[in-house]
Amino acid sequence: MTAVKALTSLSLLWFLLVCVPVVWCFDEGNTTTTTTPKPDEGVVGKLQALIASMMDKISPDLTRKLLTAEVSSTCSIGLLKLVGAIRRTEPWALRLIDAMGKYPTGLLQATKTDLGAFDECLETVVHDSFGHEVTRAQYCNLDMRISKGSSFVETTFAAMKMVYPNLYRFKEHITDLRLPPVRLGICVTNDCNEQELQELINKMVPPALNLKVSNCVTNVPAPLTNGQMAIIITLAVLAAFLVIGTATDVYIRSKPEYKATCGILVRCLTAFSLISNTKVLLQVVKDKSSDAYTLRFFHGLRFFSLTWIVLGHCYGAVSPTWSRMLNNLLMAERRSSLVVPAAYIAVDTFFFLRHVTSFTNAFLMCYTVSRQKKPAIVVFIFAVIRRFIRTMVPVFFVLMCMYLLPVLTSGPDAKAYFEKFYDEMNRLWLDILLQVQNYRTKAFSILVHLWYLAVDFQYFLVSLPIAIILKNHRRWAIGVFVLLSIVSCSLSAWQISGTHNTPFVIVITESMSILEDTLNDYYFLPFYHGVCYFSGCIAFYLLQSFRDVKLSKIVESLIWIVALVAGAGCVFNKEPWYRHRQPTTEVGEVCMAFFDRVLWSVFLTWTTLACATGRGGYINKFLSWNAFVPLSRLTFGVYLIHAPFIILYLHISRERILFSHFSLVSLSFAILLWSYCLTYLMFVLCEAPTAQLDKLIFMGAGRNERRPKLPLQNGSQHDKTCVVPKESAQKDQASIDLESGNKNNNNCNGRSIVGQSVTYHL
Numbered sequence: 160m161t162a163v164k165a166l167t168s169l170s171l172l173w174f175l176l177v178c179v180p181v182v183w184c185f186d187e188g189n190t191t192t193t194t195t196p197k198p199d200e201g202v203v204g205k206l207q208a209l210i211a212s213m214m215d216k217i218s219p220d221l222t223r224k225l226l227t228a229e230v231s232s233t234c235s236i237g238l239l240k241l242v243g244a245i246r247r248t249e250p251w252a253l254r255l256i257d258a259m260g261k262y263p264t265g266l267l268q269a270t271k272t273d274l275g276a277f278d279e280c281l282e283t284v285v286h287d288s289f290g291h292e293v294t295r296a297q298y299c300n301l302d303m304r305i306s307k308g309s310s311f312v313e314t315t316f317a318a319m320k321m322v323y324p325n326l327y328r329f330k331e332h333i334t335d336l337r338l339p340p341v342r343l344g345i346c347v348t349n350d351c352n353e354q355e356l357q358e359l360i361n362k363m364v365p366p367a368l369n370l371k372v373s374n375c376v377t378n379v380p381a382p383l384t385n386g387q388m389a390i391i392i393t394l395a396v397l398a399a400f401l402v403i404g405t406a407t408d409v410y411i412r413s414k415p416e417y418k419a420t421c422g423i424l425v426r427c428l429t430a431f432s433l434i435s436n437t438k439v440l441l442q443v444v445k446d447k448s449s450d451a452y453t454l455r456f457f458h459g460l461r462f463f464s465l466t467w468i469v470l471g472h473c474y475g476a477v478s479p480t481w482s483r484m485l486n487n488l489l490m491a492e493r494r495s496s497l498v499v500p501a502a503y504i505a506v507d508t509f510f511f512l513r514h515v516t517s518f519t520n521a522f523l524m525c526y527t528v529s530r531q532k533k534p535a536i537v538v539f540i541f542a543v544i545r546r547f548i549r550t551m552v553p554v555f556f557v558l559m560c561m562y563l564l565p566v567l568t569s570g571p572d573a574k575a576y577f578e579k580f581y582d583e584m585n586r587l588w589l590d591i592l593l594q595v596q597n598y599r600t601k602a603f604s605i606l607v608h609l610w611y612l613a614v615d616f617q618y619f620l621v622s623l624p625i626a627i628i629l630k631n632h633r634r635w636a637i638g639v640f641v642l643l644s645i646v647s648c649s650l651s652a653w654q655i656s657g658t659h660n661t662p663f664v665i666v667i668t669e670s671m672s673i674l675e676d677t678l679n680d681y682y683f684l685p686f687y688h689g690v691c692y693f694s695g696c697i698a699f700y701l702l703q704s705f706r707d708v709k710l711s712k713i714v715e716s717l718i719w720i721v722a723l724v725a726g727a728g729c730v731f732n733k734e735p736w737y738r739h740r741q742p743t744t745e746v747g748e749v750c751m752a753f754f755d756r757v758l759w760s761v762f763l764t765w766t767t768l769a770c771a772t773g774r775g776g777y778i779n780k781f782l783s784w785n786a787f788v789p790l791s792r793l794t795f796g797v798y799l800i801h802a803p804f805i806i807l808y809l810h811i812s813r814e815r816i817l818f819s820h821f822s823l824v825s826l827s828f829a830i831l832l833w834s835y836c837l838t839y840l841m842f843v844l845c846e847a848p849t850a851q852l853d854k855l856i857f858m859g860a861g862r863n864e865r866r867p868k869l870p871l872q873n874g875s876q877h878d879k880t881c882v883v884p885k886e887s888a889q890k891d892q893a894s895i896d897l898e899s900g901n902k903n904n905n906n907c908n909g910r911s912i913v914g915q916s917v918t919y920h921l
Contacts, residue, residue: 214246251294258276259343270481270484271342273342274480304341323489374571411429455782464505473823473826543619553796554591556844560841575810663736705772793839796841796846804834
């Protein structure tokens, strides 16, 4: 009986709260019962009366302030027109009100934005009876910054700490200018420009309330700039070459007798062949006796490292679009969530893997130079030039295409994205070209991820001469690289000594200055990553003799345990820094800075040695899955594209996105899929043709059709390095390519340097 009474009470309450207001909205004087409903006229009248009464209550003081605002006559007339339209509840005025952001609901859970209705606002255009435009709406961002010491901070934090008691540790975040402000999307007529709207806001609000109008846009398309037209023409030319090259390739394939007589022009055209380049991308090594077959596990490691990096960048993207950012702090309390920010060490995996693969060719080149009559400096210069070309051409292709983004997309904060990108390109284009941008790149920028390319190239310039000098002394080479690893770890530990920087990247800190300084002055510099890079060199040298080392199953298991513990330690040893500002002494922080990447290098080195010598078991089989091969070859392009794509996605988002594991993992999958699709287009239009033309320039246009093609880690097609003893070359013996695993005929085509005992093709 009690339950029935309670249910009856709830039903009555629902009727009072829901049904009565609905009934009130209809005309009270209309009591006639009829089967044909009549249009309601009472709702509009009541709404007009309500709006009129609210406008009549506006303070005369405020009216006088608005009249003193320094705005143009067009703006003043437009405001009067807007006020009159709102009083009359004209449809276009109602659209402006409806499209305007009201209040960022969930502010006490760190939801800082109400974007409004971006498209509804921009679609509001009023024409007269002759079709002439009378009024057009524009969308602007209204940002509110909270000053330090404001009572708003104390009040807000007192309400938020009910969910997260340790919130006062992060009190500085709410007033930090590097973090997104409280933002509303406002929709007004375009009679007033951005500066005039700011002037009106300044007159309306007290000085203590810091409001700023920014990024006002309409749906009127901007005309193409000369640069954008040049880029479109360039892409059209590349697309034409793609079609012509593919057609030429199809014709040659149908006429096998023409293959051997192809001239340089035909080979330049077929370098753009969609069919050939796609086959190179999908090519899988089948020769089980080759080193390339043995090292297939690198493909799996590359792919999962890239996936980890993309996931980490999705979680770490700073944007006002996120809702319930309080989840970010709650996630950091859970140990399992530490896997996500540990994605920073996945970049060190890239250093290790990229260099193992690259250094194999570099070592063979150095070994060959010792037996050449040609100067070793020639080989060094050619290697550096080719690496520079193969890296920079795809980078600037991506940057070139980014200039077309204003033509292709729009969004509530897209204008800020484009302006920031233009500013970074104006400041950093020469640094990017010279591979030194890691010394000038700042955290939270659009092109921040390009620091990796600069550090990788700088270490390449260091490691290659060492390999040349110590070409005949493997143990000395290992010793030198071990010494360089110790020096780099020591320098990185010294860098954080006496500073507020953390020994590794901690993404949630009490102050944004700690994270920013750690990235700019520590993480982006070469010393932090030196041990992982040089460990790739050491692993290659150790691999030469480790195949013959006999280990019992017990010893192998123990080493696997040590390696896995070292790797897991690098992921989870950061937990104390998420709970306390200084969980250890300064000596402890210096030790952590020294040994953190050493442990990760131990894990990577043993994984490489074990999998390459048949001791990897199911781990090796899984990482060597053929499906990872094409995905791995496109990792370079995906790395270039994914970071700007994430930031663009958040800037053009029309709605808020819940900051949760499900939303962010789903976003990372979407970013990966988009990035791989765009990378494939970049591969067939730019990366693969660049590799083919690079080969024609530096290797000559000889009988290359007899040479098997080598798909590199970036997906580019490249001729395999051919290194054979001179005596073997005279006997027409075949050499084994270390990357592809295919047998090369010793009379490899192209330019060659014949030395005392080997033949090497640049």
